Amino acid sequence: MKHRYLPMTEQDQKEMLNVIGVSTVDELFSDIPEKVRFKGNYNIKPAKSESALLKELAQLSKENANSDDYASFLGAGVYDHYKPVIVDHVISRSEFYTAYTPYQPEISQGELQAIFEFQTMIAELTGMDLANSSMYDGGTALAEAGMLAAAHTRRKKLLVSGAVHPISHDVVKTYAAGQSIEVVNVPLKDGVTDLAALQELIDADTAAVLVQYPNFYGQVENVQAIADVIHEAKGLCVVSSNPLALGILTPPGKMGADITVGDAQPFGIPESFGGPHCGYFAVTKKLMRKVPGRLIGETIDDEGRRGYVLTLQAREQHIRREKATSNICSNQALNALAAAVAMTALGKKGVQEMATQNILKTHYAKEAFEKAGFTVVFKGAHFNEIVVKCNTSVSTINKGLFEKGIIGGFDLGKVDAALENHALIAVTEQRTKEEIDALVQEMGALHA
């Protein structure tokens, strides 16, 4: 069969089989036992031409409501943010996207240097000593942080704040089950981790406390106070953090975090129905040799020129096999590149301006909701999310909003029965004052 991806002609095939010394292709598969040989063709859809497939899938994509066409107030870990156009141009350079892991540094300096820069930017934002080259996503990064803490402290219990994203919380539990690590939920008070309850729960077997900053409900946790408490018991403080918020918020590294993880999706990475995004993993120097995944380091070549290589590989699966610090191999390199380009474009001032706009627009929404008679629960400091109490079910409200071109907030009743009829509203810099006003007005109308 002829196909634009398959260059072998009949003539080529004849010549090649001749060199191999067989007369038919089938002979090359003669080592597959007759009993298990698959006969015939897969029962799958027939091939489509380039334009027919484009057309079909363009049509299919239109069956999805997207955040270009709708004003989205849905966040809960994935956000509609400003994506500098330049990001997609850079990651579309196929020297980057068609390369494998940079195992041959002499012809991979571009990738290595770009990710070294990514590591630096994440370290700068989080205030940590160093960061790795990426993890799958924020949720698995948090789980791996918990595993690292347990291995490092040789303790078997993780305390997870009730204000950690419930989905990440679930991922932590799955990983912990594999390692026979106990996961205990820390209750909340006023939408933030209850310090007194935390203190009660910490014991000699507590490896770490895992908190989110800003937390799932948009509230800014007092990481320093949590770190002080867990450090007293010689456990680690693990913080999951939206890196955009760190444009304005005091970085976890300055508040006692031992490990800071999160997802760089807010930096130039599309929502993409939840993936691929880009987990990051940053630590203090003392945990450097326990970090999962790839690290890129600076060195010199035989003529003294500066260059970059994969380093400290004695932690990794291809060297250490069953004794590796993690099983991760492929990570999210291209999205780390995307995030690096976005962080570069925003730069020192842009991250602050964008983070500030998120806070101020959310603040504006909060006041508008209150003026319209809604209760905004949890009174602490917020970043770009607030919890709004409604009179009716959030799913009913969201259906009404959708009719008006708005994607409403996350229905918190789905994760916490006590928060039925509460919506988690995210307001990013993308939302205009008119859109916020419209949201409040429509919700007011639906809620009445």
Added chain:
Amino acid sequence: MHNDNQPLIFELSTEGRIGYSLSELDVPAVDLGAILPSEFIRTEEAELPEVSELDIMRHYTALSRRNHGVDSGFYPLGSCTMKYNPKINEAIARFAGFANIHPLQDEATVQGALGLMYDLQEHLIEITGMDEVTLQPAAGAHGEWTALMMIRAFHEANGDFQRTKVLVPDSAHGTNPASATVAGFDTVTVKSDENGLVDLEDLRRLVGDDTAALMLTNPNTLGLFEEHILDIAAIVHEVGGKVYYDGANLNAVMSKARPGDMGFDCVHLNLHKTFTGPHGGGGPGSGPVGVKADLIPFLPKPVLVKTEEGYHFDYERPQSIGRVKPFYGNFGINVRAYAYIRSMGPDGLKTVTENAVINANYMMRRLEPYFDLPYNRHCKHEFVLSGSRQKKLGARTLDMAKRLLDFGYHPPTTYFPLNVEEGLMIEPTETESKETLDAFCDAMIQIAKEVEETPEVVQEAPHTTVIGRLDETRAARNPVLRYQKETVEV
């Protein structure tokens, strides 16, 4: 490639420049101090660069010119299936209705995405011969761990708590034993026999009522098909263990043999290999897992189901191992894989495998006179040469790999699998033309001659790259993992 050293983006930064464009704030500019307590407000700015948009584009363009991808040239990196990454896939994944949709949107508003995922699952079920597929794992290693967690849950549901061991052949990829550890198992290594296949005697000796599973790559990392596959599966099943198929190498067997028909209980696929997800410089990937019926109850949550009202996620899965990843997998990569499968169709996928196998065998036979070939039989999608003959003459496999850089090639995988001395693992893939394979073979043959006649040319390679051999010991001994602005001592 570009020859000037490229400064770090931080070194190109100049105070006062910007590379972004945000809309002006259209809500009141309340003082942040009135919203956030002062201890939460950052006092030191993060040292991100300050550069203009053109500066950024030039920087990354310069970096891209210091990088080699499949589009730059031949990339016969064994076990990585560096085939062409179709451009239509990139276009489709960027459709707003795929790229800009939120995972927590009402299911009714994302039926197109769910339909695509469901149909991809159906296609992968047929391709693997399994009963059900989950698209959630983010990469191969993540798929391995997900499947092992399911196996663990299966045994525990049967009250079988003593199954603590996972058997892994010595030729297996490093992620196999590492995933077993993360899933809480002890790894037991199974030897290879003189044909490079699983040593059945050793396997018989090692299995028992403590066996949770055997992890097998087929074709194995030597590129050889495990002929005794049914015996292997039977030996493990007899003692109550499960057999796991590392399907990273599916490019060699599509339409020829299916894991589900070979007696396997579960399989992971690397959609970023056989199914053209671009490697992206190391990711993102996608590592779906297929399972047989008795493992279905343990699939990670949520499970995508089709009902009369449409597609929806089922969370009521009491025996599920739980969530393995936020949301539903690397959707964007799954879209690309789906576009690829739909571009190829059944005839296309069969030809892919046939041509990949012909290409590998052809190269193996062309190179055989010049290098040692430890396992001399038909290979599948890849083959492993040994550089031991050249090593005796003073040039190691590492040197030959570096010399290939001077010819504009990405070298093969080296020193893997571990059971071949000075291994060179070559995987051409089906998307390369005979001319390309011939040119590469000519280069390899020339290098073999150089080793005999002018070994220093090989030992001192590369000669033409933007940078020479890098001091990895120095990098590890004194790790510099980030840029730090020089601080002026006061």
